[in-house]
Amino acid sequence: MMSEVFFIMANFISPEEIGVNPRAMLWLLPLAAAIAIVYKATKVKKITTRYFLKEVAVLFGSIVVCIVASAIVLYGLVWLNC
Amino acid sequence: MHRRTKENLVLFLFSVGLLGWLIPGAGYFLLKEKKRALIVFVTITLTFAIGIYVGSIGVIDYVRSWPWFIGQIMNSPMVIMLGKLTAGGSYRVYGKPAEIGQIYTAISGLLNLLCIVNAVYLAYVGEVETAEIKK
Numbered sequence: 001m002m003s004e005v006f007f008i009m010a011n012f013i014s015p016e017e018i019g020v021n022p023r024a025m026l027w028l029l030p031l032a033a034a035i036a037i038v039y040k041a042t043k044v045k046k047i048t049t050r051y052f053l054k055e056v057a058v059l060f061g062s063i064v065v066c067i068v069a070s071a072i073v074l075y076g077l078v079w080l081n082c
Numbered sequence: 083m084h085r086r087t088k089e090n091l092v093l094f095l096f097s098v099g100l101l102g103w104l105i106p107g108a109g110y111f112l113l114k115e116k117k118r119a120l121i122v123f124v125t126i127t128l129t130f131a132i133g134i135y136v137g138s139i140g141v142i143d144y145v146r147s148w149p150w151f152i153g154q155i156m157n158s159p160m161v162i163m164l165g166k167l168t169a170g171g172s173y174r175v176y177g178k179p180a181e182i183g184q185i186y187t188a189i190s191g192l193l194n195l196l197c198i199v200n201a202v203y204l205a206y207v208g209e210v211e212t213a214e215i216k217k
Contacts, residue, residue: 015138015179027136027182031189034129038193041121042200052121 028067036060091209098205102198104158109201113208122197129190130157137183140175142168153188156195 018024036059044052102109107123110116134141144151144165155161175183 012134013138013140013173015140015175015177015183016136018136018178018182020178024178024182030132031129031186034125034190035193037125038122038197041118041125042197047117047121 029064032063032067033060036063091206094209095202095205099198099202102194102201103156106158106194107197109198110204113201113205115204122194126157126190126194126197129193130187133183133186133190136186137179137181138173138175139164139168140171140173141180141183141187143171143175145170147184150184150188153191156191156198157187158194161191
């Protein structure tokens with residue numbers, strides 16, 4: 001039991017291996033989800049599971065779509081300058 | 083609910099804000115918004131935990147990366163203790179994991195600031211409405 005606790009704690013004092021590659025961009029998803037959840041938790045008047053999840057899903061989708069659209073525009077600009 | 087005096091209202095709003103800073107979501111708990119409090123607590127704590135898991139606790143460093151520390155400190159006073167532990171680069175932190183860790187921990191802090199402000203606002207609005215009903 002103690003060794004498991006130390007193992008978990010050790011994970012917090014050494015960085016994970018994350019390469020500089022397109023897959024690293026997926027780390028934006030949990031953050032976008034956290035932002036959507038907390039923002040909606042402050043905005044929704046009465047929290048019911050179904051309504052809250054729907055609101056969070058819509059905001060999460062909007063954030064991801066906006067980021068993808070921005071990436072496409074920036075990629076296009078770089079491509080035009082090449 | 084009894085009507086508070088002006089001094090009591092200020093003290094109440096201050097305690098909602100302070101509690102929300104001590105424990106994410108606790109400000110809402112004081113307002114009896116238990117679902118909201120639980121959602122905020124779990125989400126902010128998890129986001130912060132992911133940040134220090136990915137980048138190591140070295141991402142909290144008020145000496146070498148103080149601009150990030152301003153965001154991180156909004157999570158809880160616990161971050162100050164962690165900062166004292168990790169000040170000056172006692173723990174390994176580098177590259178992409180450091181970047182991701184700093185972003186996660188600072189954003190979770192800013193989200194908590196949003197919740198603190200919102201909880202204080204709700205407390206104020208609740209008090210004003212209660213006072214108007216009593217009139």
